Amino acid sequence: MTRAEPEADGRMGEALSALLDWYARAGISTFAREAPRDRFAETEAETERRRAGRPAAGGPAPAATQGAAPLAAPADRRPAPLPPRPAAPAIALRSDEALAAEAREQAAKAGSLAELQTLLAEFTGCGLKATAKNLVFGNGSETADLMLVGEAPGRDEDLAGEPFVGRSGRLLDRMLGSVGLKREDVRVTNTVPWRPPGNRTPTPAETETCLPFTLRHIELVNPRILVCLGSPSAKVLLRSEEGIMRLRGRWASITLPNGATVPTMAMLHPAYLLRQPSQKRLAWRDLLALKAKLDEKD
Structure with missing residues (x-):
């Protein structure tokens, strides 16, 4: 035996002693079997067994399952495919022209303002209905000589369900009163x-979809004179692209x-006059012209 061999055996003994000491401090005091377990080999064998679909060959059953009925391992461990999800109901998308045509068809059915209001409340062709709190149909005399048409309801009108309330409504009342007209005698x-x-401003598609109901509203009231309050109303009813100052x-x-x-x-719209009080002089001129037209004999 060479001198190096005892030194190697000494180092090996020191290593084993250190390993056993580490095992002891880790709580490992006994060995389960003489030879170590090869976990990699066991995993490969289990994988092959499952692929082949046969039970494990030999060896004791695991402690947790001894005495229990053996479970047959499925040949394929992949999850079964999910059943097909039922198709969502198709939503019919209608063009703007189709919606306007439907609005014309529904509006033409109305023989009175009450029927028109009911048909409009049931109409689903305008998306604004989904976000608004109330339908703002109209108010005032149903046989008025004068009819006023604005653009769209604001916050106050949406909450009240009535057109031209709040500050703009009070100003409109004063404007009408300045030429001897009462709000309840006109249709709005x-x-x-x-x-x-x-x-926001209604889109052209939203306005065109609702227009047949507005026109039928005018037909049923049959006023002598119609006033468009504001640029959007004037443009859609007069079919003009000119600005309100020219119209x-x-x-x-x-x-x-x-x-x-x-x-x-x-x-000019009352809301505009609240923002631009200097333009009230123009509104006064228009009110005088309106009064003169109403006073004309047929």
């Missing part, structure tokens, strides 16, 4: 009966679906 409505979210104060006429024509004038 809007081109769009539901408030757009955030008081206001000028007499024109609109032809309704039933063939009747109505003298029509555009005026």
